[in-house]
Amino acid sequence: MHTVLDARALNRATLARQLLLERADLGVLDAVTHLGGLQAQEPQEPFTGLWSRLRAFDPAALDALLTGRRVVRTHLMRRTVHLLAAGDVLAWRSRFDAMLRQRVVTTYRRELEGVDLAELAAAGRAVLADGEPRSMGELARAVADRWPGPGPRPLGELLIAALIPSAQLPPRGLWRTKAGVRNLPLAAWLGRDADPLDSGDGVGRTLVRRYLAAFGPAATADLRAWSGLAGLPAAVKAVRAELVVFRDARGRELLDLPEAPRPDPDTPAPVQFLPAFDNAILGYDDRSRIIDDAHRGLSVAGERVALVDGRVSATWTVTEGTVVVRPLRRLTPSELGEVAAEGSALAAFLSDGESDRMRVETTW
Template identity: 75%
Template sequence: MTVLDARELNRATLARQLLLDRADVPALDAVAHLGGLQAQEPQEPFVGLWSRLRAFDPAALSDLLVRRDVVRTHLMRRTVHLVAADDALAWRARHDAMLRQRVLGVYRRELDGVDLDELAAAVRAVMADGEPRSMAGLARALAGRWPAPGPRALGEMSVAALVPMVQLPPRGLWRVKAGVRNVVLSSWLGREIAPLSPDRSDPAGQALVRRYLAAFGPAASADLRAWCGLAGLPAAVAALRGELVSFRDERGRELLDLPGAPRPGPDTPAPVRFLPAFDNAILGYHDRGRIIDDAHRGLSVAGARVVLVDGRVRATWIVEADTVVVTPLRGFSRGDRDAVEEEGQALASFLSDGDSHRVRIAPPP
């Protein structure tokens, strides 16, 4: 079995994530290809798409939210993702059990004795009037019947797990700050969620595996679980084996992939790219060593925005007033510094609509 080293896996990841060459595709196609973008920080997906698409217009993504072509919803790993509406409807039932278990993992004591099916029915009854509600507002409406859990546990279980919800615009629109208002997913889209198939081969899971490998492969089963949070996909993987190709990484793990998917050579040039907080190019793997050093792995879960140099995390970045400030994790070569400054200036112009913004490279710690 062919062994792929870390650099080969890095280049495959960059290609699948549209980070080798900016793509000439509509924003909706990019969101769908990527399997959604993590979006608990509402403005971060705009930077994620700017780094991946040529001539990206942030108004196009805002329009997709307003037109209900994409939605903000709790999905993979119980985090808020910006996903294509069709994917939200197709994938949500496959995530139901995981979402319940993850919320229970946080609030098991508070929710002890609460019949979750009864709670779900009560949530649907409250939301049946179609009025958007905050998590706290929904919890208050339920507290008379379930006073013990407290508003946080009651609200999060209701919104993030029991009843599929979406977060309405203006939250998530370009340069708009707005609180979270929730409505039922099927009501917002005017379509019902696809039910989970009783087929033991798990066709919904198979579709999810294919989509993951298209955007993240070659990858191990543990990487797939890390991306979606689902543990119960072995039947889907087994059913697909005949159409997949296999590799091994340098640790001996089996990696699966779609046969025709791009796997560029290890010497393929990788341009500087600025990634937003919690980007799935990093979080979408159990083994993140293909893109970030183990010593810096904590950055990927701390919400740091990072800079890729030669395909790997080599710096963090923030915005201070009118300046994009880049802090290297170690020193840059002259060529790398020039490339970071050039891409950083382009990002500064994007964030400021061409106004006078600049980039500054701070000394490494």
């Protein structure tokens, strides 16, 4: 019989792995690496995600990593834009190639019918060989004479998100900067191509271990939901002897690293404000450990949420420098005080100290 971990035990484990049980004394690169990247299609959101996780986060540190090519914005997990350590991108990208192609081709099956992917990739690389960064649309238009049927959107997504491993270049993603997406092949931006696919799937085994370090205990369905990869059962089987096994309240098998933190379920959890599309929520198939099923849709709709006692209990926005919190349940006076304090600190962070205004809007 395996130990059963209830939702609260899983919640506290998730918070600990996600650096949300207490702010960590980590550098930005170490935090990005530990988390296996941060979802980042909204360019400013990772700054809030890191501020909530790190004791002394300075946005300039992330900017320096992006301009210094040590952190990269690229399509990877689930075909979404992530902010990842450059070393992880180079090591992992080939393992995601088939999934990325399949997702784009499935989305645009009708438009891309008859397009030879190898020929398209070669044509796209030839255009980018001049070293000039391009948007998806610019690259698509550059090859459209040869493939006039699909249109720029399918061609651009297929080239940049799937066929040509690419980086989104700064100033996109820098603090308080608005900039369009300009892409270069990873080889041009980082100085070498991504590692070739490993026939022994060492990368798959690494992904299992790294996922569990940042998200465990978790089921294989959770690993699949985070990565978007269907072909990891063999990797899980290969490392299974290294792992410990639990069950959740539904009877699902959960795997974990033996020495990973699993705090006492009664460990206090601070109020935390999460950005849109935070992987602390999206990184699971079963998200009930952190968000009620009734509110699950918030996590895919781009709502920013606040954790109270470790669970999604409010949404938040910023209006004219004021952090506005809308609870999803009745909060106690003590909880409201914690939300107000953290919301004021967030407002100061987002405004570079110019405002600490926050308010809670309730219907109760």
